[in-house]
Amino acid sequence: MKMLVFLALLGLHSAAAVIHSLKYFYTGSSQVPNFPEYMDVGMVDEVQISYCDSNTKRNEPKADWMNKVTADDPQYWEDMTQTCLDSQLTFKNNIETAKQRFNQTGDVHIYQQMYGCEWDDETGVVNGFNQYGYDGEDFIVLDLKTETWIAPKQQAVITKHKWDHKKAFKSQTKNYLTQECPDWLKKYVNYGKSSLMRTERPTLSLLQKTPSSPVSCHATGFYPHRATMFWRKDGEELHEDVEHREILPNHDGSFQMSVDLKLSSVKPEDWRKYECVFQLSGVKDDIITKLDKAVIRTNEGKTGIRSDGGSSEFPVGVVIGVVVVLLLLVAAIIGYVLWKKNKDKDGFKPANTSDTFSSSSSSSSSSSSS
Known part of the structure; x- marks a missing residue:
């Protein structure tokens, strides 16, 4: 899985242009004790900006400066809440579909999505990403350059074929990741520039x-x-x-x-x-x-x-x-932690066959979450 990498991990020891990022982490879970069946977390430059889960049933700002968004879009948080509720149903259905494809019954299962974009504020270059995981492993990932989906697991090949042939879905996804997402990211960075652009020495x-x-x-x-x-x-x-x-x-x-x-x-x-x-x-x-x-x-x-x-x-x-920080982070984005922990184990392995996963969570989030 091609995750975004911090400049720190690239070993760049000199000042560079700022690459801002907007990421959304969606997590659906089944039979996880004392844990919401669904949650989504929004982050700008690794700072949490929003949160919603199946218990609160409300998408709310997690950074004070995100309250400024309603000045430009009074319905913003209502739209975000509706996206959260819609995605909850989709993720619940997708977990059941995944269990059937993997010949599983009960037990704990987690279905995840991470999508968003990054923007270089010096060159203007943007990059988008959209990927899904199941039970801590890559399930299906978008290759934006070729506009095709990569299926590391055989159980995801049906989904790959289905989504590769959905021209409207591909067009909508690409437009969101390369146009809408960067536009929203620039707005968010502007809203929070006094906080996001500050410098604090350690x-x-x-x-x-x-x-x-x-x-x-x-x-x-x-x-x-x-x-x-x-x-x-x-x-x-x-x-x-x-x-x-x-x-x-x-x-x-x-x-x-x-x-x-x-x-x-x-x-x-x-x-x-x-x-x-x-x-x-x-x-x-x-x-x-x-x-x-x-x-x-x-x-x-x-x-x-x-x-x-x-x-x-x-x-x-x-x-x-x-x-404490780790526990809070896991509580907020447990799916991402599991996904990242296992991402180097299998890598991408081309597979062959088919399935019927719903892409409504991706398309709805891509058009209205931001």
Whole structure:
């Protein structure tokens, strides 16, 4: 599955044009205890802007600046709510269809859709995407360049043939992803520019669970998410014995990330040659912290005092914060998390055969969700 990739994961260490994104995550579920049968989440530049589920039956703004949309479109939230209700029925039917095709009965099942667009505010280039998943794996994905659908699973081939031959549906989908979606994205960015275009530098810490564990360079409180962080030795970026972790959201709308360095490859006399470098889009100066035992915060409790005079104990609050953020993220977009977790397992595998999935959720969302 071709997911959008943060600039940070591309390893771009210099300031670049801002690529804005608008994404919608739709999730239908079956027999998941204490969880809505349907939910949808809207996000602009990885910031949540809307939420609706089968319990609330209302689509509501999740960013204050999204209330400005009604000045241009008084019926906006009513239309969004109707899309949510319509998609709920479609996703429920599609789960039942999928269960039949996979010869399944009860148990927990999840059907997902992620669609939207990205826009380069410097070049004006836009890109759209629309993809579906079932039970944590790719099901069917749109190739916008060829205007055809890719079916990684044999059970989706019928859907592929059906949608490939729906000329009106393809035309509508392409128009939404390449025209309407970018237009709405530009409006949203304008509404929230004071928040979305702000710059906040992070706090950097060196963390270590035990003396034999990797040292984690942890940055938190930065914005935007277009950032990268890496370890280097003698001015050269390291690629071996280094593990980059995902950028995660904080509860206040800022972000956090970590990059680990295995100490087994570091000679004691070479510690002073290593440093962690954080780079934020739009900020010229790098934020650098040297590999220094005196400033490493651990959970051993007796590993010395940081150079700033603070305790060197591992910040439990950071760990709890990460866990809480992850739980909230999973609660909001559980389908996306499962999909992403499994996306590298199978990849795309051409298949052959057929089916009758409804595309109404895609077409309705593409024409009225935004």
